[in-house]
Amino acid sequence: MTDHAEPTLSVIIPAxxxxxxxxxxxxxxxxxxxxGGGVEVIVVANGCTDTTLAEAETRRTAAEARGWRMQVLDLAEGSKPGALNAGERVAGGTILAYLDxxxxxxxxxxxxxxxxxVGSxxxxxxxxxxxxxPHNAFSRLYARFxxxxxxFHHGVPGCGFFAMNRxxxxxxxxxxxxxSDDTFARLNFAPEERVAVRAGYRWPIVEGFGALVKVRRRQDRGVNELARAYPALLANDDRRPSGRSWIIGAALRAPLAFLAYVAVALAVRMGKGSDEWTRGR
Structure with missing residues (x-):
């Protein structure tokens, strides 16, 4: 690895x-x-059986041309928490960012x-x-609702990308x-400690009804698991509009999209859970 100054920001990407x-x-x-420099990119390929590792390596030259460090770790076991821990062990930045x-x-x-x-x-x-x-017609309807x-509009969601200082x-x-590692991280901070910056990031959802049901089921399991294991963290959640009036207003704004959203929710309630890994959208 090319010798660079210590990084300001380490970006950890579990893959x-x-x-x-x-x-x-x-x-x-x-x-x-x-x-200038000051950025370190750490891709943590975990349990990969495809070309993820090779594709990441092809970006090393571009990273170093910017004066950035880049590391690509290859873990045999597929585990996002394990990948996050491995990435942190080699990270040198004063700020840690986590990117899906x-x-x-x-x-x-x-x-x-x-x-x-910035600051202590x-x-x-x-x-x-x-x-x-999305490309899929049903997913486009779902996304609209x-x-x-x-x-997504109250507080700092942090899904797919978030950062914290040491x-x-x-x-x-x-x-x-x-x-739900992203929710766990967010709720370890009180609302006044969380900052939403103006710039954005593209966070895709999965394609097709079946995939949406699997993801929604996984999301629900993640929320329930967090509530059981770390109930005290729930006090740090944001207050958001809810209830019948919000649902009616949202449904009137996009009735077909609302029906798509409800169809996924009903399928989740009626179906049985699965331990199969699926993308967390």
């Missing part, structure tokens, strides 16, 4: 069979509006995150979630083996 996605993710990251391998950040995002997390007080930051139009969900990361030890 499990992300061929075709890790390349665009890294290309967007490398297009960041960031002056299918997410593409906007050019100003890294710089704004670094500015938001524990802090957490993320950008604005942008859900791009999903974009209205208060979770003082914030010191609040827990290794990443626990849970489904």
């Amino acid at each position: 499990h069979n992300e061929a075709g996605l890790i390349g665009p993710c890294l290309d967007a990251l490398l297009a960041s509006e960031w002056a 391998a299918d997410v593409e950040i906007a050019p100003p995002l890294l710089g704004q995150i670094a500015q938001a997390l 007080a524990p802090g957490y930051a993320s950008g604005q979630v942008i859900i791009p139009p 999903y974009r209205q969900v208060p979770f 003082a914030g990361r010191a609040r827990w030890g290794d990443w626990p083996v849970i489904i």
